[in-house]
Amino acid sequence: MIExxxxxxxxxxxxxxxxxxxxxxxxxxxxxxxxxxxxRDLREASEADLxxxxxxxxxxxxxxxxxxxxRVGVLLLVLYHERKFYVLGDEGVHSRxxxxxxDDVSLALKDHFKKADYEGGLRAAxxxxxxxxxxxxxxxKKSVNELSNEVVVR
Numbered sequence: 001m002i003e004x005x006x007x008x009x010x011x012x013x014x015x016x017x018x019x020x021x022x023x024x025x026x027x028x029x030x031x032x033x034x035x036x037x038x039x040r041d042l043r044e045a046s047e048a049d050l051x052x053x054x055x056x057x058x059x060x061x062x063x064x065x066x067x068x069x070x071r072v073g074v075l076l077l078v079l080y081h082e083r084k085f086y087v088l089g090d091e092g093v094h095s096r097x098x099x100x101x102x103d104d105v106s107l108a109l110k111d112h113f114k115k116a117d118y119e120g121g122l123r124a125a126x127x128x129x130x131x132x133x134x135x136x137x138x139x140x141k142k143s144v145n146e147l148s149n150e151v152v153v154r
Contacts, residue, residue, distance in 0.1 A: 002116045008039045008080040008153050016119045017151045023126045024149040031133040032140050034068045038152040039078040056086040068146050085109050096136040
């Protein structure tokens with residue numbers, strides 16, 4: 001049986017988070033998307049009755065992702081203890097991709113997370129996002145990095 005760390009901070013070391021931030025930067029260099037990853041141990045008490053989609057929408061706003069030029073934010077939310085994740089693209093992204101895009105990204109996460117390969121899961125998910133967005137949301141010549149590439153873990 002695969003041993004999973006008890007807390008997200010144990011699964012995602014500082015070194016892993018730094019490497020993932022570099023992958024985010026690489027994906028953003030290849031597309032016009034602004035990507036954030038939020039890994040949370042638990043929901044907040046006020047979120048107990050919310051669906052994961054609703055939690056993701058709340059986190060999206062909390063991280064200020066709805067303010068990007070062209071509404072090109074993509075959030076990858078991981079609820080660590082629940083073993084759930086959700087990918088949310090803002091309207092400027094979601095309107096350009098096939099609805100199954102986010103299922104494909106989630107599948108990449110699921111396959112790796114089952115094996116406790118958390119870094120591999122995030123890396124695979126980011127590369128799937130790049131694959132899906134490269135043609136429909138190409139990088140602009142004067143694109144500015146509007147959001148931090150740092151992974152939020154709490």
